[in-house]
Amino acid sequence: MSKTEPLYVLRGLSKQYSRGKETIPIFDGLDMEIANGEFMAIMGPSGSGKTTLLNQLGGIDAPTTGEVIFDGRRIDNLGQGALAKWRSENVGFIFQFYNLMPTLTAAQNVELPLLLSPVKGAERKKRVATALDIVGIGDRAKHYPRQLSGGQQQRVAIARAIVADPKVLLCDEPTGDLDRTSADEVLEMLQLLNTKMGKTIIMVTHDPAAAKYAKTELFLDKGKFIKKGSKK
Amino acid sequence: MNDFTLVLKNLFRKKLRAILLLFSILSAFLIFGALGSFYKVFTAGVEVAAADRLITVNKINFTVSLPLAYVNRVRSIEGVRNASHASWFGGYYQDPRKQVQTFAIEADTYLAAYSELVMPDEQRKAFMETRDCLLTGIDLVDQYGWKLGDSVPINSNIWQKKDGSSVWEFTICAIFDGDKETVPANYLMFHYDYFNENLAFARDKAGWIILNSEDPAMNDDISKQIDTLFANSQAETKTSTESAFNKAFLQQMGNIGLILSSVIGAAFATILMIVGTTMVMAVSERTKEIAVMKTLGFRTGRIFRLVLSESLLLALLGGLIGLGIAWALVDLAIGPALSGFLPGMRLTADIALLAIVLMLALGLITGILPALKAMNVAIVDALGKN
Ligand SMILES: Nc1ncnc2c1ncn2[C@@H]1O[C@H](COP(=O)(O)OP(=O)(O)OP(=O)(O)O)[C@@H](O)[C@H]1O
Ligand SMILES: [Mg+2]
Numbered sequence: 001m002s003k004t005e006p007l008y009v010l011r012g013l014s015k016q017y018s019r020g021k022e023t024i025p026i027f028d029g030l031d032m033e034i035a036n037g038e039f040m041a042i043m044g045p046s047g048s049g050k051t052t053l054l055n056q057l058g059g060i061d062a063p064t065t066g067e068v069i070f071d072g073r074r075i076d077n078l079g080q081g082a083l084a085k086w087r088s089e090n091v092g093f094i095f096q097f098y099n100l101m102p103t104l105t106a107a108q109n110v111e112l113p114l115l116l117s118p119v120k121g122a123e124r125k126k127r128v129a130t131a132l133d134i135v136g137i138g139d140r141a142k143h144y145p146r147q148l149s150g151g152q153q154q155r156v157a158i159a160r161a162i163v164a165d166p167k168v169l170l171c172d173e174p175t176g177d178l179d180r181t182s183a184d185e186v187l188e189m190l191q192l193l194n195t196k197m198g199k200t201i202i203m204v205t206h207d208p209a210a211a212k213y214a215k216t217e218l219f220l221d222k223g224k225f226i227k228k229g230s231k232k
Numbered sequence: 233m234n235d236f237t238l239v240l241k242n243l244f245r246k247k248l249r250a251i252l253l254l255f256s257i258l259s260a261f262l263i264f265g266a267l268g269s270f271y272k273v274f275t276a277g278v279e280v281a282a283a284d285r286l287i288t289v290n291k292i293n294f295t296v297s298l299p300l301a302y303v304n305r306v307r308s309i310e311g312v313r314n315a316s317h318a319s320w321f322g323g324y325y326q327d328p329r330k331q332v333q334t335f336a337i338e339a340d341t342y343l344a345a346y347s348e349l350v351m352p353d354e355q356r357k358a359f360m361e362t363r364d365c366l367l368t369g370i371d372l373v374d375q376y377g378w379k380l381g382d383s384v385p386i387n388s389n390i391w392q393k394k395d396g397s398s399v400w401e402f403t404i405c406a407i408f409d410g411d412k413e414t415v416p417a418n419y420l421m422f423h424y425d426y427f428n429e430n431l432a433f434a435r436d437k438a439g440w441i442i443l444n445s446e447d448p449a450m451n452d453d454i455s456k457q458i459d460t461l462f463a464n465s466q467a468e469t470k471t472s473t474e475s476a477f478n479k480a481f482l483q484q485m486g487n488i489g490l491i492l493s494s495v496i497g498a499a500f501a502t503i504l505m506i507v508g509t510t511m512v513m514a515v516s517e518r519t520k521e522i523a524v525m526k527t528l529g530f531r532t533g534r535i536f537r538l539v540l541s542e543s544l545l546l547a548l549l550g551g552l553i554g555l556g557i558a559w560a561l562v563d564l565a566i567g568p569a570l571s572g573f574l575p576g577m578r579l580t581a582d583i584a585l586l587a588i589v590l591m592l593a594l595g596l597i598t599g600i601l602p603a604l605k606a607m608n609v610a611i612v613d614a615l616g617k618n
Contacts, residue, residue, distance in 0.1 A: 051616075060527055060611045081531055088529025095615070099524045103241040104233075111233050116529045160528075 005072075007168060007200050008034035008057060013066035015052055026052050027223035030066070036167075039194040039201045041214035048220045050204040051172055057202060058091050058170045059083045071167070088116040092161030092199075096173035098153040100145040106156045107132065107141040113164045131159040135189060151182030158189060162199070169193065171203040175210050187213040235534075239541045242518075249514070250546070253507055257550025257594070258557070260499045261587055265558025265579050266566070267492050268586070272414075273577040274488070283448040283473070284313075285345060288441040288458055291468040295320070297437035298467050303338075309457050311450040312443050316341030319424065319439035323386040323400070325376065332372060333419035334386060335439075336427035339367075345442045348415045355380075355406035363426050366402035369417035370409040378404055386420070392432040400430070413580065448473070500590070508598040511543050515602035522606050523614030536607040543599025544592070551591035555584060 013030040016023045026049040034040060042050050055061035056068055059075050060083075068076040075086060100109045110128045119127060132138045135155040145153055154174060161169055171190070175183035191213050193199045203214060211217045219226040244250045288306065290296040297319065307315045321334040339360060343349060351359075351367075359365045366384055378384065382404045392398050402422060409417045428435055445451050455471040462469045515522070522535060559579045567577040 055612055058527070060615075084526070084529045084531045086529075087527065093527050095524075099520065099615075101521055101524075103245045104238075108233050108237070112525070113528050115233070115235065 005036065006033040007036040007038070007071060008032070009067075009069040010056075011067040011069070013056065013068065014064045015049070015056065015061075016064050025223060027220075030223070030225070032225065034200065034202065036200055037194070037198055039191065039213070039215045040203065041211035041217045042202065042204045042220055043206065043208070043211055043217065044220035046206075049223065050220055053220070054170050054172055054202065054204055057168075058093060059087055088113060088164065090166050090168065092164070092166040092169045094154070094157055094161050094169060094171040094174045096176040098145070098150070098157045098177075100153055100156055100160075102145050105142050105144055106137065106148065106159075109145070109156055110159045110163050113160060117164055127163055128159075131163040132156075134162070134193075135159045149182070150178050151185060154178065154182070154186050155189070158186070158193075162193065162197075166199075168200040168202065171201065173204055173206065175205065175207060180209075183207070183210060235538060235541075238538055239545055242514075242538075243542050243545060246514075249510065253510060253546060254550040254553070256503055256506060257547060258554035260496075260503045261551040261554030261591070262558045262561075263499055264496055264587055264590070265555050265583060266561055267496060268583040269558070269562045269567075269577055269579045271489060271492050272580060272583060284445045284451070285474040286443050286445060286451060286455060286471055287474055288443070288469050288471040290440075291459075291470045294440060296467075297434075297439050298441065298469065300436040300438050302462065302467070302469070303438055303441055305461065306441055306443055306458055309454060309461070311446050311454050313446045314341055314344050315441060315443040316345050317424070317438035317441045318342060319427065319437065320390075321386075321388060321422075321427070322390055323388045323420075325384065325386060328387075328389075332386065335419065335421050336424045337421050338424050339421075342421070342442065345444055348411050349408045349417075350411050351406050351408045359406035362403065362405045363423060364402050365405040365422065367406045367408055367421040368404050369419050370407055371416075371418040372420065373404075373407055375418075380404055380407065391427075393430045394432050396432070413582075500594070504594065504597060507543070507546070507594070508601065511546075511598050511602045512605065515539060515606050519609055519614045522609045523611045526609065526611050527615070532607045535609075536603045539606040540596070540599040540603040543602065544595035547591045547595030547598065551587060551594070555579075555587050559584075 010030055010032040013032075014025065014028045016025040016028075018024070030053075042053070044050050052061065056063050056076070059068075059078070063076055066076070067074055070086075070090065075083065078086060100106075101112065104112065107128050110131050111124065114124050114127065129138065129141070132141055135158050137152055137155045137159070140148060140152060140156075145156070148156065154177075158169075158174075169190070174190070175186055178186060187210055190201055190203065194201050194215075201214075203210070205211055216227075288298070288302075290298055298317075300317070303315055303317050306312060316338045318338075319336040321336050322331075323334040324331050343356070359367050366386075368378060368384075372378065384402050384404055385399045386402060388398050388400060391400075393400065408421075409415075443454075445454050451473045455473070458471045459469050525535065526532070562577060562579045570577055
């Protein structure tokens with residue numbers, strides 16, 4: 001696939017929730033393309049549908065109507081099993097509150113997605129070690145999440161997101177729970193993953209300073225995108 | 233790391249909770265194993281009772297013997313297919329505390345009456361042809377390390393020989409076993425003739441008479457005939473079928489069985505509810521983790537198996553430890569201690585097997601609800617809850 005071909009294509013994407021007889025449209029007929037290698041920040045007021053959109057892109061929620069095309073293949077109409085497999089191969093998720101498994105060590109948390117891949121034994125160990133090393137937390141491999149700071153936990157979560165080498169990272173407020181210094185470290189890391197390792201990153205954030213790290217900033221309001229600008 | 237690591241880590245995420253659950257399951261299976269073995273050994277004799285077998289004893293008391301001549305008179309009664317007799321010898325081996333049940337029997341007719349006692353043909357032949365042969369139960373062979381050809385002296389507290397000694401010399405020339413596990417094989421038998429000829433006193437007596445009817449339907453009739461025949465004689469008799477004798481016994485045992493199964497049933501119902509609700513709660517607590525695993529790409533089927541395995545592992549772990557303790561108690565402590573009056577008490581393979589089936593059932597029943605719950609966790613809803 002060439003660089004110019006988009007990684008994501010959204011066509012007429014609509015999502016609405018029904019509360020009783022009322023239907024609440026979150027977005028209606030959204031069209032969008034996301035290029036391969038993009039680092040996109042999505043901003044917008046609370047309740048504007050940022051998380052909902054990310055869920056469509058990540059294949060953990062289906063649109064009411066419309067298409068989500070990833071790498072030339074429709075994913076919105078895949079079954080649960082096929083979607084699970086697709087997620088394990090193509091997407092890394094990073095959450096605001098890290099969502100690590102409290103019973104597993106940092107290394108085991110990072111290893112978790114590899115239980116879904118054919119990678120075994122020494123190769124698996126090497127991948128886990130590399131991922132932990134990339135996020136600069138190799139010395140904490142045996143620590144449990146409760147023994148790590150918020151910033152360190154988020155690094156482990158990033159390592160977990162990249163260990164299976166997905167094409168895209170979907171981040172929902174990845175720095176929302178962190179202080180400025182830790183937030184900047186995490187954002188620099190995401191930037192590195194984007195520029196040096198070619199990961200496409202879509203990041204939802206409330207923080208304009210965080211959005212500055214992205215190549216493109218989008219503003220979602222009342223179901224429509226307002227482009228704030230691209231640095232390239 | 234593999235799926236088993238995940239199961240293990242989740243099961244022991246709260247150590248105290250896991251230990252309490254394990255302990256309650258362990259107790260249930262300890263009770264099951266111990267009471268089951270107890271019940272089993274109590275009812276063992278009942279299961280082997282043959283419907284066509286009758287026993288004639290002295291009306292005064294079964295410890296008072298009958299004139300030997302009675303045996304032939306019983307034989308001539310219509311409907312009696314086979315008649316034999318046996319006498320209580322008692323006895324101990326080496327040490328008065330090592331009591332061994334020993335009987336003097338009329339060999340051919342006795343073995344015909346008790347067809348559940350089996351031995352190799354050549355040993356049966358050897359027994360028939362050897363005057364001082366000791367027909368030895370296989371359990372005693374194991375217990376005392378005896379083998380064919382061994383000379384074994386048995387001391388009697390009751391019977392003195394003509395030479396004044398109360399040590400009776402025997403040779404082991406045959407070893408018998410039951411044709412089923414429930415048939416006891418923990419006693420000794422030898423020829424009545426050898427016994428009678430050497431006796432210093434009280435010769436020509438039969439302890440009790442065993443007979444087989446041609447048809448169990450004739451049992452009542454035969455009993456009446458025999459007891460009428462000896463009415464008003466020097467030794468009046470009382471005849472009953474072994475199974476009628478056992479029916480009363482069985483009824484009592486049935487009541488005990490009912491009580492035992494109620495106790496075990498109540499224990500299991502309680503365990504089921506405790507473990508079941510705890511596992512449901514345990515899974516509710518990690519709804520979000522399950523949603524994250526699904527997000528990573530774990531399929532619903534695998535999530536279901538992971539959670540179900542947790543309950544299964546819990547039940548098997550607790551159950552096997554409980555069963556192990558029950559085995560140690562029954563086979564190593566209680567069994568040997570009670571061997572005098574409850575011989576052969578063991579935690580048998582069928583009790584262990586039933587326990588394992590119960591463990592699997594317990595694991596599946598307590599695991600199915602949490603597993604379904606975990607399987608149906610909706611990713612978006614669960615992740616939304618911060
Ligand atoms: N399961 C649901 N049922 C009904 N309404 C929902 C559901 N999930 C989300 N919504 C509504 O959809 C809208 C968009 O929600 P979403 O979580 O995408 O917003 P957001 O932009 O991520 O907000 P925030 O910045 O607070 O995270 C909200 O009004 C929310 O109440
Ligand atoms: Mg949101």
